[in-house]
Amino acid sequence: MVVAAKKSLGQNFLKDASILKKIIDAAEISPTDTILEIGPGKAALTTELLKVAGEVIAVELDQRLIPLLRVEFCHHRNFKLVHGDALKFTPPSTPYKIVANIPYYITSPLLNHFLLEQFQSGNPPEMIVFMVQKEVADKIIAKREKDSVLSMEVKIFGEPEIVTYVPKEAFEPRPKVDSAVIKIRVYDKPKFTGDLKKLIWLMHISFSQKRKKLVNNLEGPLKINKDEIRKILTSCEINTDVRAEDLTLEEWQKLFNELHSNPHSF
Ligand code: SAM
Numbered sequence: 619m620v621v622a623a624k625k626s627l628g629q630n631f632l633k634d635a636s637i638l639k640k641i642i643d644a645a646e647i648s649p650t651d652t653i654l655e656i657g658p659g660k661a662a663l664t665t666e667l668l669k670v671a672g673e674v675i676a677v678e679l680d681q682r683l684i685p686l687l688r689v690e691f692c693h694h695r696n697f698k699l700v701h702g703d704a705l706k707f708t709p710p711s712t713p714y715k716i717v718a719n720i721p722y723y724i725t726s727p728l729l730n731h732f733l734l735e736q737f738q739s740g741n742p743p744e745m746i747v748f749m750v751q752k753e754v755a756d757k758i759i760a761k762r763e764k765d766s767v768l769s770m771e772v773k774i775f776g777e778p779e780i781v782t783y784v785p786k787e788a789f790e791p792r793p794k795v796d797s798a799v800i801k802i803r804v805y806d807k808p809k810f811t812g813d814l815k816k817l818i819w820l821m822h823i824s825f826s827q828k829r830k831k832l833v834n835n836l837e838g839p840l841k842i843n844k845d846e847i848r849k850i851l852t853s854c855e856i857n858t859d860v861r862a863e864d865l866t867l868e869e870w871q872k873l874f875n876e877l878h879s880n881p882h883s884f
Contacts, residue, residue, distance in 0.1 A: 621660070621682050621683060621686065623790075623791050627657075627680055627721055628657075628720070628721020628723055628724070629659060629680070629721070629791075630789040630790070630791060630792070630793045631659050631660050631662060631789060631790050631791075632663060632719050632749075632788060633662065633788065633789065633790045634784075634787075634788035634789075637782065637784055637788050637799070638662060638663060638666050639666075640781055640782050641666075641717060641719075641747055641749070641781070641799055642667070642670060642717075644747045644781040644799065644801045645715055645717045645745065645747040645801075647667070647671050647715070647717075648670075648672075649671070649672050650672045651671050651672050651673075651713075651714075651715055652671070652673045652674075652675065652710060652712060652713065652714040652715070653667050653671045653673070653675070653714065653715055653716075653717050654675050654676075654677070654707075654709055654710075654714050654715070654716045654717075654718075654743070655674055655676040655677070655716075655718050656677055656704040656716065656718040656720050656728065657677070657679070657718060657720055658676040658678050658683070658687060658699075659678070659680075659683065659719070660683070660686075661687060661690055663717070663718070663719055664676055664687075664691070664697075668691070668694055668696065668697060671696070672696060673696045673697075673698065674694075674696060675698045675700065675714075676698070676699050676700065677700045677702060677704045677707050678699065678700070678701060679701075679702065679704070681701065684699065684701045687699050704728065704731075705724060705727050705728065705731050708741075709736060709743065711741055714743055714744065715743055715744050715746070715747070716732060716743045716745070716746045716747070717746075717747045717748065718749070719748065719749040720749060720750070722751045722754070722793075722795075725750050725751070726768060729746075729768070729771065729772065730771075732746065733746075733771065733772070733774075733775040733776070733804070734771065734775070734814055734815070734818065737775060737808055737814065738814060742804055743804055744804055745801065745802065745803055745804055746776070746800075746801070746802040746804065747800070747801045747802075748799070748800065749797050749798070749799050750797065750800055751796075751798075752783060752784075752795065752796040752797055752798045753795070754768070755780055755797075755798035755800050756780075756798075757769060758772050758778050758800060759779070759780055759800070764863035764864075765862075765863050765864075766825060766863070767821045767825050770867070770870065771821070772802060773809070773867060774809050774810050774814075774817075774867065775802070775804055775805060775808055775809075776802040776803050776804040776805055777802065777805070778800055778801070778802045779801050779802075780798050780799070780800055780801075781798075781799040781800060781801050782798065782799050783796065783797070783798045784796065784797040784798060784799060785797075809867055810867070810870070810871055811871070812871075812874055812875070812878065816874070816878075817870065817874055820873075820874060820877070821862070821870070823835060823836060823839040823840075824836060824862035824865075825862045825863070828861070828862070828863060829861075830861070831859055831860065832847075832861055832862050832865070833847050833848060833851070833858060833859075835862065840877070840883045841882050841883060842880065846880075846882075846883075850873070850877060850880065853876060854869065854872040854873050854876050855872075856869050856872070856873065
């Protein structure tokens with residue numbers, strides 16, 4: 619296909635067959651699986667997906683690629699092409715996996731749309747396997763790094779792992795950054811009980827200034843003073859000098875419950 623890559627749409631096309639194979643293997647695709655591919659681009663991954671999946675639904679934003687993709691796959695009954703923005707796409711109500719080499723500038727909104735929002739409407743994917751910027755992958759996994767809103771948000775909904783790191787040379791045109799394929803095995807139920815949007819809001823305010831203690835970050839946005847916040851932390855058996863990045867998921871749950879039962883805080 620002769621279409622110039624658009625930087626504004628994050629178009630770095632994958633050309634390394636060994637990476638394509640690793641993505642396909644990681645997704646553990648069976649002939650009955652429905653795969654949602656975000657941004658098929660010039661179809662390198664789509665071609666491989668169609669060999670192993672029961673159905674491939676591909677959502678592409680770039681109008682220029684639509685006729686080319688239609689022609690290329692017109693004989694595939696198991697291929698469905700949607701022209702539109704993946705962030706506005708309502709996924710199928712039957713089980714599906716997301717497998718994609720995504721434009722990096724929509725990584726967080728995509729996770730938000732397909733994890734938080736789809737869990738709320740009862741329609742999350744079974745698994746996500748996608749390419750992200752290497753630094754973002756490390757942040758999500760948070761092995762060497764401390765936790766962040768992004769890593770906590772992913773951990774609530776699934777178990778992330780790095781499949782492989784990917785050098786710039788695997789793409790055409792070459793991006794400025796290295797990449798990584800990550801796999802998220804999505805849980806049946808989130809590892810949190812309560813209003814998920816409120817929890818994410820609480821995490822955002824708690825992490826707003828990473829170096830600050832949790833008490834200081836919470837004081838302004840919550841309508842209670844520092845002493846009350848310290849009391850709440852103590853009743854949750856959380857150290858009052860703690861930073862947001864030190865809290866475990868269980869501690870977030872306790873803190874959320876305690877704040878929620880305080881009529882003045884949320
Ligand atoms: N899958 C192809 C590959 O591996 O070579 C292309 C990957 S390229 C990194 C990202 C693709 O996502 C591009 O085709 C781009 O046009 C498309 N895209 C960008 N923003 C999108 C959006 N919001 N919704 C759907 N597709 C989008």
